[in-house]
Amino acid sequence: xxxxxxxxxxxxxxxxxxxxxxxxxxxxxxxxxxxxxxxxxxxxxxxxxxxxxxxxxxxxxxxxxxxxxxxxxxxxxxxxxxxxxxxxxxxxxxxxxxxxxxxxxxxxxxxxxxxxxxxxxxxxxxxxxxxxxxx
Numbered sequence: 001x002x003x004x005x006x007x008x009x010x011x012x013x014x015x016x017x018x019x020x021x022x023x024x025x026x027x028x029x030x031x032x033x034x035x036x037x038x039x040x041x042x043x044x045x046x047x048x049x050x051x052x053x054x055x056x057x058x059x060x061x062x063x064x065x066x067x068x069x070x071x072x073x074x075x076x077x078x079x080x081x082x083x084x085x086x087x088x089x090x091x092x093x094x095x096x097x098x099x100x101x102x103x104x105x106x107x108x109x110x111x112x113x114x115x116x117x118x119x120x121x122x123x124x125x126x127x128x129x130x131x132x133x134x135x
Contacts, residue, residue, distance in 0.1 A: 011132035012069025020063055020130045024095065024123055027059045031096045032103060052096050053089070060088025063130055072135075091126070098122055 013020055031052055037045035045051075065073065065088045073087035080090035099122070102115050128134035 010068040011066060012072055013063045013065055013130045013132075015063050015130075017127075017131045021127045023059050023062050024127050024130070027055060027092055028095060028099045028119070028123055030055055031099055035100060035103070053084070053093065056084070056089045056092035056096065057086070059092045060086055063088060069130070072129075095122070095126055 015023075034045065034048045034051050034055075038048040070087045073091045074081045077087065077090045077094055080094050081087045084090045084093055099119060102119050102122075106112050106115050125134065
């Protein structure tokens with residue numbers, strides 16, 4: 001009889017949980033700073049989408065999705081994955097889109113105290129999916 005090996009649950013990323021959390025939150029923060037710089041007309045902020053996409057690709061490389069993670073996010077974000085040819089980049093571009101949409105709500109008059117918890121919940125959900133805590 002062969003011995004059965006205990007298998008670890010499939011994780012979308014093998015990067016440490018704290019590093020995933022840092023990367024996701026830092027990416028969202030940078031996205032907001034890029035948007036603010038664009039609104040102010042700062043030098044070098046004329047094309048924020050390219051900068052955000054470059055940051056999304058860097059974040060994708062940092063979280064290093066496993067084959068399971070790549071398949072999961074390609075399934076969850078098919079249009080975005082097709083557009084960016086990488087499920088990790090697609091995920092971070094989706095995070096950027098959601099973050100910017102929520103902050104635009106503040107500019108349109110919604111109370112900041114109502115939007116911040118929504119952003120926090122979205123980021124927490126992404127971290128949980130990347131760590132394998134939530135599938």
